[in-house]
Amino acid sequence: MKTFLAPLSQAEEKEYLAQLKNGNVQAKEELILHNMRLVAHVAKKYLNSDEEQEDLISIGTIGLMKAVSTFDRDYGSRFATYAARCIENEMLMYFRSRKRTKNEVSLYEPIGTDKEGNQIHLLDVVENEQRDIVEDVENRQLIEKIHKGMKKALTPREYMIICRRFGLYGQKEATQREIAKEIGISRSYVSRIEKRALNKMKKVISE
Template sequence: MKTFQKPLTAEEEACYIQNLQKGSSEKAREAREILIERNLRLVAHIAKKYQNVDEDMEDLISIGTIGLIKAVASFDASKGKLSTYASRCIDNELLMLIRSKRKTSKEVSLYEPIGTDKEGNEINLLDIIETEQVDVIDRMELCSDLKKLARLLEKLEGREKEIIFLRYGLETGREVTQREIGERLGISRSYVSRIEKRALGKLKRGFEKES
């Protein structure tokens, strides 16, 4: 266990956001990495809310980090705080993960039981959505480190990497459906799904290997 770096001050955050949006490519890349790394406490905290929903914590951390990456990429400083916006993006990614695991012929209800809290009380998706967000957490495993995820993404094969970046909007902030990706690449939706699953498996194994 290692302690996360402290969150940025409001002034520091504003400076890095300015560099991200208007600085040179080098400054923008550096600002992006710092904004993500210094907000990893937020990812860890939100992921902990889902630890009783029968999902592996490493999966929750990696998917939550994707939400953070998307938040930084698409954030508009004129519309509020980064932490508030990022919280919604992280929650959205984790909720999509849960829905995809539980998906049947019907949509998942916000009132559908998805687990229990530490006191044994039943919780549902609505409980999680309405939970007040906290910006900090003291400790979480090193596997959530952004630089590790970035290294693992770079190790994916060409088509795997392309599909993951499109699917989760890692560059544009806009998610692309499997069907849209299939049409763009000239392959079937089911083949896109298999490649995506294989790529996520590689990311998970990479986290486990480096932990």
């Protein structure tokens, strides 16, 4: 079993921290070496995991080094308290990273073949899906823009005639003659309204 140096007294810790603040590299090393027992103590909490104690101590030491570099006595807590949090955070980040890695699927993993017998990889499917999603979003945005523009630019009658003529927004497609009969005007008048409305819509789309 590895033997670690004894913890520093409060006075020694205070002195080394003061030296560290003045750029003393040796003080930094002493703070790390004399707090390795703290790393081992925190590591014991995770010994039921798949990780070996030596690995956990190595990971925890990184957290300890960060604690030494970032500790400020103005925090109002003892260095050991602050360091213990940094050590544990480093271990938890490591475990989260390992969990993500285990759940990852290679984008280059073959998932089948196409009609010509070529291998299809997951990356091919993802890229195609992403392109389809982008195109779908762009089309939806354009349709929404046209719809809003129609309602803003067209009169209620123009809007109704365009929707009926082209079967838009749940309306059943109808001929000019059918629309004329429904609203009691001539077919030629429906044609003029339709032409005027389409000209307005062209301006909306081009904006």
